[in-house]
Amino acid sequence: MSSAKRSSTTGSKRPAPKKAVPTPSPVKRLQRELEAAPEALSVQTLGYSGVTEVLEMDDDDVALAIEHVAVNIARTVLAGEGLSYVIPSRANTNQKYIPELDRIVLMSATKTRPFSSMQSVRKNAIMTRVMELIHQVVKKGIHITKRDLFYTDVKLFTKQEESDAVLDDVACMVGCTRTSLNVVASDKGVVVGCVNFLEDGDFIDCTKMGVGGKAIPSLVNKITDIKGTAQFVLLVEKEAAFMRLAEDRFYQRYPCVIITGRGQPDVGTRQFLRSVKDSLKIPILGLFDSDPYGLKILSVYMSSSKNMSYDSASLTCSDIKWLGLRPTDLDRYKIPEQCRLPMTPEDIETGKRLLEADFITKNPAWVKELKLMLSTKVKAEIQALSNFGFQYLTEEYLPQKLQRGDWI
Numbered sequence: 001m002s003s004a005k006r007s008s009t010t011g012s013k014r015p016a017p018k019k020a021v022p023t024p025s026p027v028k029r030l031q032r033e034l035e036a037a038p039e040a041l042s043v044q045t046l047g048y049s050g051v052t053e054v055l056e057m058d059d060d061d062v063a064l065a066i067e068h069v070a071v072n073i074a075r076t077v078l079a080g081e082g083l084s085y086v087i088p089s090r091a092n093t094n095q096k097y098i099p100e101l102d103r104i105v106l107m108s109a110t111k112t113r114p115f116s117s118m119q120s121v122r123k124n125a126i127m128t129r130v131m132e133l134i135h136q137v138v139k140k141g142i143h144i145t146k147r148d149l150f151y152t153d154v155k156l157f158t159k160q161e162e163s164d165a166v167l168d169d170v171a172c173m174v175g176c177t178r179t180s181l182n183v184v185a186s187d188k189g190v191v192v193g194c195v196n197f198l199e200d201g202d203f204i205d206c207t208k209m210g211v212g213g214k215a216i217p218s219l220v221n222k223i224t225d226i227k228g229t230a231q232f233v234l235l236v237e238k239e240a241a242f243m244r245l246a247e248d249r250f251y252q253r254y255p256c257v258i259i260t261g262r263g264q265p266d267v268g269t270r271q272f273l274r275s276v277k278d279s280l281k282i283p284i285l286g287l288f289d290s291d292p293y294g295l296k297i298l299s300v301y302m303s304s305s306k307n308m309s310y311d312s313a314s315l316t317c318s319d320i321k322w323l324g325l326r327p328t329d330l331d332r333y334k335i336p337e338q339c340r341l342p343m344t345p346e347d348i349e350t351g352k353r354l355l356e357a358d359f360i361t362k363n364p365a366w367v368k369e370l371k372l373m374l375s376t377k378v379k380a381e382i383q384a385l386s387n388f389g390f391q392y393l394t395e396e397y398l399p400q401k402l403q404r405g406d407w408i
Contacts, residue, residue, distance in 0.1 A: 010394040019254050023231055026405025030283045030321070031231065034069040041100055042313070043378040048098065050108040052088045054310050056221070057176040059138040065174040066135045076324060076394060083115035085124060089312065095306050097358040105305045106172070127166045129153055134170065134181050143182045143219060168307060177311050184218035189269030190242060191216055193251035193258045195228035195276060205366070206257070210249040220249035220271040226279035229255050233276060234398075235320065237288040237297055241382045241393065248394040257282075264297055270315040273301065277317050285323040285407055287398075290330065291343070291379035292350035295360075295370070298322065303359045313348070318359075321407035322366065324397070325382050327373040333397065339384035343377045365408035 043051045052340075057065070077083055087110060088094075094109040113120040113127075133152055137144055150160040157163040171178045192213035196205045200222040206214050217223070234256050236242045242260040245251075251258060257276055261269040262293070277284060286301070288294035302320050304312035330340060351374045360366050373379065383390050401407065 017183040024402045027231055034283050046100055052106040052108055052310050054175050054177050054234055057180040059141050062138045062176055062180050063135055063290050066131050070139045085113045086110050088170050095309050103312045104309040104318045124161055127279050137182045149183055172310050185266050187218055189216035189261045191259050192246045194230040195225040195257045198224045213246055214270050216272045218268040220268050228280055230257045231255050232282050233257045235284050235286045237294055240364040246394055249392045253369045274317055285318055285319045286320045287323055289381045290325040292347050292354055295354055299359050323401055327369050330380055335384050336387055339387050340378045340380050343379050359379040
């Protein structure tokens with residue numbers, strides 16, 4: 001046998017499976033708390049009125065709702081009132097944080113876009129065309145990407161941002177989730193670990209997805225029968241940390257599901273996270289950079305972005321625990337000065353705004369951490385832990401955190 005052949009054989013050897021450790025007591029306690037928690041509240045059970053929420057609709061219902069909008073417009077035109085759209089307003093003044101739900105919702109204020117106005121005529125033309133295209137898509141029972149949508153009428157849209165921008169307006173007006181429109185973004189999120197499911201009938205085992213993980217499909221409604229042995233979800237901000245966890249097969253030692261949205265998460269990743277949590281009834285622990293931007297991303301998972309507050313019921317997980325990297329960790333784990341980065345003026349302004357955010361102010365421990373960050377004017381990335389060794393994250397930092405229950 002040639003030396004080249006011998007080296008290729010030994011080089012492809014897969015690491016031996018890691019032995020699972022006993023479930024840390026704090027994780028068990030968190031699981032029990034989640035199991036004992038009362039049934040999730042809703043806008044309806046709390047008695048709130050004037051809230052705009054959307055529903056998951058099938059293709060026929062979406063087509064019917066669009067046809068209903070078209071008929072109403074035709075009637076107003078025939079009555080001499082002209083063409084105009086009445087759309088739920090997604091302005092900041094029409095957003096409300098509901099403490100009992102711990103998420104942002106959209107209220108009932110609307111705005112009118114008349115075709116006769118120079119300010120809204122172009123947007124109305126784009127919206128009419130987009131609704132026409134969505135109607136074609138749902139009638140055929142197929143899905144398209146945002147890019148596909150843009151290329152159907154490049155002369156009208158001119159930029160993809162133009163066609164993308166009206167999708168939320170269409171969903172709000174029709175009363176459906178954005179995924180019900182069958183227009184999706186490219187896959188962005190990734191999952192690996194102790195969970196399996198059916199994707200459009202195909203069995204997917206996320207323990208056998210290598211170091212790259214399984215791409216989370218934009219068509220989350222095609223995912224069913226979610227099962228697994230995971231004891232918690234480890235939600236990771238960045239792909240670099242995800243890769244370390246996947247390659248070290250952290251989920252074999254600590255049975256978990258590891259998910260990343262690779263920065264700002266897309267709708268599919270947020271929906272998938274919520275589906276896993278609801279199906280497996282397990283807690284979520286967040287691993288994010290110790291900086292204001294990391295906290296902003298975490299807030300999207302927890303309480304929704306204001307752009308999509310109309311669909312916050314299906315996109316948020318309000319009880320995510322902040323595992324790390326926290327400002328207090330920098331001294332506790334003796335992060336070297338060269339790994340600590342000075343906050344920019346923009347970072348500081350973002351941090352000050354976050355101090356006023358409801359998802360922060362409701363938790364004194366979070367307020368304390370953020371105030372420490374702002375007082376020291378220092379931030380750090382998860383990768384700062386690599387200063388102690390490339391596997392310090394999986395061999396030391398996370399095991400210590402889990403054993404102590406060091407999350408807030």
